[in-house]
Amino acid sequence: MTSRTKGISDGKVFDFLVGVMSFIILAVVLYPLIFVVSASFSDPSRVMNGEMWLLPKGFTVDAYTEIFKNSDIWNGYKNTFIYTTLGTFINIILSTLAAYPLSRRDLPGRNIFMFLITFTMFFHGGLIPTFLVVQDLGMVDTIWAMVIPNAIATYNLIVMRTYFQTSIPWELQESAMIDGCSNIKLLFKIILPLSKPIIAVMVLFYAVGHWNAFFNALIYLRDDQLYPLQLILREILLVNQLSGTESAGMFGMDEKILLGESIKYALVVVASVPVLIMYPFVQKHFVKGVMIGSIKG
Amino acid sequence: MATFKSDASHSDIELRKKTVPRSKVILKQVIKRYDLYLMLLLPLLWYIIFQYGPMYGLQIAFKDFNPALGFMGSDWVGFEHFERFFSSYYFGRLLWNTFSISVLSLVIAFPIPIMLALLINEIRSTALKKWVQNVTYIPHFISVVVIVGMLSLFLDPDSGFVNVLLQSFGKDSIAFLEKPEWFKTIFIGSNIWQSMGWQSIIYVAALSGIDPQLYEAAKIDGATRFQRIIHVSLPGIFPIIIILLILDIGQFMNVGFEKILLMQNSLNLESSEVIQTFVYKNGILNGDFSYSSAIGLFNSIINFILLVLVNHFARKKAETSLW
Numbered sequence: 001m002t003s004r005t006k007g008i009s010d011g012k013v014f015d016f017l018v019g020v021m022s023f024i025i026l027a028v029v030l031y032p033l034i035f036v037v038s039a040s041f042s043d044p045s046r047v048m049n050g051e052m053w054l055l056p057k058g059f060t061v062d063a064y065t066e067i068f069k070n071s072d073i074w075n076g077y078k079n080t081f082i083y084t085t086l087g088t089f090i091n092i093i094l095s096t097l098a099a100y101p102l103s104r105r106d107l108p109g110r111n112i113f114m115f116l117i118t119f120t121m122f123f124h125g126g127l128i129p130t131f132l133v134v135q136d137l138g139m140v141d142t143i144w145a146m147v148i149p150n151a152i153a154t155y156n157l158i159v160m161r162t163y164f165q166t167s168i169p170w171e172l173q174e175s176a177m178i179d180g181c182s183n184i185k186l187l188f189k190i191i192l193p194l195s196k197p198i199i200a201v202m203v204l205f206y207a208v209g210h211w212n213a214f215f216n217a218l219i220y221l222r223d224d225q226l227y228p229l230q231l232i233l234r235e236i237l238l239v240n241q242l243s244g245t246e247s248a249g250m251f252g253m254d255e256k257i258l259l260g261e262s263i264k265y266a267l268v269v270v271a272s273v274p275v276l277i278m279y280p281f282v283q284k285h286f287v288k289g290v291m292i293g294s295i296k297g
Numbered sequence: 298m299a300t301f302k303s304d305a306s307h308s309d310i311e312l313r314k315k316t317v318p319r320s321k322v323i324l325k326q327v328i329k330r331y332d333l334y335l336m337l338l339l340p341l342l343w344y345i346i347f348q349y350g351p352m353y354g355l356q357i358a359f360k361d362f363n364p365a366l367g368f369m370g371s372d373w374v375g376f377e378h379f380e381r382f383f384s385s386y387y388f389g390r391l392l393w394n395t396f397s398i399s400v401l402s403l404v405i406a407f408p409i410p411i412m413l414a415l416l417i418n419e420i421r422s423t424a425l426k427k428w429v430q431n432v433t434y435i436p437h438f439i440s441v442v443v444i445v446g447m448l449s450l451f452l453d454p455d456s457g458f459v460n461v462l463l464q465s466f467g468k469d470s471i472a473f474l475e476k477p478e479w480f481k482t483i484f485i486g487s488n489i490w491q492s493m494g495w496q497s498i499i500y501v502a503a504l505s506g507i508d509p510q511l512y513e514a515a516k517i518d519g520a521t522r523f524q525r526i527i528h529v530s531l532p533g534i535f536p537i538i539i540i541l542l543i544l545d546i547g548q549f550m551n552v553g554f555e556k557i558l559l560m561q562n563s564l565n566l567e568s569s570e571v572i573q574t575f576v577y578k579n580g581i582l583n584g585d586f587s588y589s590s591a592i593g594l595f596n597s598i599i600n601f602i603l604l605v606l607v608n609h610f611a612r613k614k615a616e617t618s619l620w
Contacts, residue, residue, distance in 0.1 A: 014522045018419045022429050025413070029432050029490065035458065036447060050461035098340035101333040108326050113337065117344060122547055123601050125351020126593035127573070128580040132357075132368075133350045151343055183332040212440035215555045219581050230442045237446030238559060264450055268443050275438045283431060290498045 040064070040265035044258040047265075062259060063266035073267075075225065076232035083228055084210040087147040091206040092199065095157050100187050103164035104173075121154045131219060145220035146228070150213075156205055159292050163198040164191065201289035204282050211275055233271055237264055358591035371587075378591035387570070395571040398481055398552045406485055407545060410493045411538060414500030415526055430501070433494025445559040448487055449474060474560065477568035484560060484569075488553065499541065500534055507533035539617040547604035550596045572596045 034054065039047045043058025051057050067073055101107055102114060124130075130149065139145040168191060176186055192199070214230035221227060327334070353368065358378060360371040382388060413433065420426040436444075451457045452473040460470035473479045507529065515525045554573035561569045572592060580589030612618035 011522060014419070015421060018416060019425070021416055022420060022425055025429060026432055029436065029494070032447060032451065032490075033435065048456040048461075050458065050465060053458070094340050094343060097336045101337045104330075104333060106326070107330060107333055108323050113341070120344065120348040122604055123352075123597060124348060125355050126590065126597055127576055128586055128590040128593055129351035129354030129357065130347070131581060132354055132586065133347065149347055151347070152340060183330060184336070187336070208438060214440070214442050219577075230440055233442045233446065234559065237442065238449060261450070261456055264446065268446055268450075271443055272439050276435065279435065279438060283434065286434075287498055291502045
């Protein structure tokens with residue numbers, strides 16, 4: 001009897017602790033995000049003196065109007081949009097073309113190809129030789145440097161292959177082939193229509209990667225007209241070049257510096273919103289993608 | 298092929314096939330599936346050019362690379378670049394920074410997603426569970442540039458909220474991002490904030506696959522919930538922990554250098570310069586291609602050796618491995 005009551009109270013204390021820890025984690029993860037959003041809508045002087053700590057104080061959208069006046073940021077947005085769309089398109093085509101044949105158990109030489117592909121996950125030429133190859137191909141300072149050197153992510157390719165292999169019944173493919181269906185027709189008429197979930201996951205994985213990438217742009221692009229949003233952000237947030245905000249000059253010097261701070265907060269929001277907005281809709285697919293990947297390990 | 302052998306004696310067709318040499322049978326199979334190879338053509342070409350091309354180009358680590366002569370035409374210099382790197386005064390510092398950041402990440406950041414997954418698994422309320430999961434995934438989708446931008450805003454000595462808070466307690470503000478002694482803490486701390494949720498997904502999935510009867514049995518045996526975590530949950534996800542650990546160690550020397558590069562400034566360089574950022578600066582910015590390729594190769598080889606060793610060790614001791 002005593003041991004049973006002890007067990008119950010034990011469970012309750014445990015549940016309480018679990019609840020407390022959950023709320024601490026929620027607070028730690030959410031606070032910086034809420035702070036950034038609130039700061040971007042606040043009077044910058046009230047952010048700097050610590051008056052604004054959770055919700056916007058002295059509501060204003062000045063920072064956002066400044067951002068939308070800035071042509072560099074618009075241009076960066078446009079470039080990122082192009083790289084993301086074109087890049088993801090190429091990613092999907094190449095990944096599918098590789099993943100499907102490699103999922104076919106009746107393909108002679110499949111293991112050799114798989115070895116060649118998986119090996120690159122664990123050993124690669126490295127930064128400099130890759131750069132030299134891309135340079136030799138004349139891709140430096142062109143849009144192609146943004147979409148071709150990263151045309152396939154081996155991890156994603158393996159996830160896709162695993163899906164084709166485990167989620168589409170082999171008997172279905174076999175019977176289609178007995179009916180005289182060619183492999184190409186098989187891929188387009190049977191496999192792809194059955195693979196919408198994995199295609200969705202791949203589009204999301206690749207698109208988020210392109211949207212957030214900055215390093216390839218940093219090494220391959222010289223012309224700032226080609227810069228993606230992330231590089232523009234890097235300059236404004238980290239290298240501190242507030243070009244194009246001369247219009248802030250109509251305020252005094254102090255206001256300009258202050259506004260500069262709140263522009264940075266607003267920029268963080270503007271750059272992250274496109275990805276975060278679609279997040280609630282696609283969250284389930286993302287998780288599924290990670291799990292398919294983990295089957296193979 | 299295996300089915301062909303075992304069924305061979307059962308049918309005439311198979312018998313007739315058996316008399317045909319094996320190579321011819323394979324050739325026939327290949328021809329029949331020529332369109333599959335056509336599909337593979339483009340991706341394979343990409344792998345050859347963009348993955349194996351650079352591996353071939355690694356030979357410049359042993360050469361004096363001259364862009365006009367190309368990979369092949371440049372003169373061999375043997376291990377000269379390696380010797381220069383090993384004897385340079387910054388070699389020790391680079392190696393130490395790279396190692397210490399990696400080891401700290403493995404010791405501190407690696408277990409946290411596991412603990413988070415165990416916590417999520419213990420949450421009884423479905424609503425709270427969903428909240429914790431969905432909220433902790435969010436930072437994964439924020440770009441590195443934005444994360445580092447947020448760090449510099451929050452930690453700004455004058456206007457960042459961390460320092461405003463310190464000042465309100467009567468403390469002096471600290472220029473965190475300029476202090477070498479703070480670099481590793483900030484780097485690893487923000488990594489944890491960004492990726493713990495996302496990395497917990499695999500563990501949560503593995504935990505949900507554990508047979509509920511095991512928990513029941515432990516409960517009947519009088520195990521408390523904490524004991525059930527230790528004796529049922531953890532052993533249940535042990536294989537996946539090992540696999541992820543192996544994969545992490547295979548990236549040991551890479552230490553998320555893109556983020557480090559963004560966090561670097563002349564004042565914190567002493568603890569933030571790692572091998573990969575050094576390769577970037579020497580190779581891309583200064584154009585010292587051969588030397589930085591040699592350093593990059595050194596980096597890749599250590600990674601690869603660690604991967605092979607850890608994988609071997611895991612197969613022996615934990616009976617789990619990548620291959």
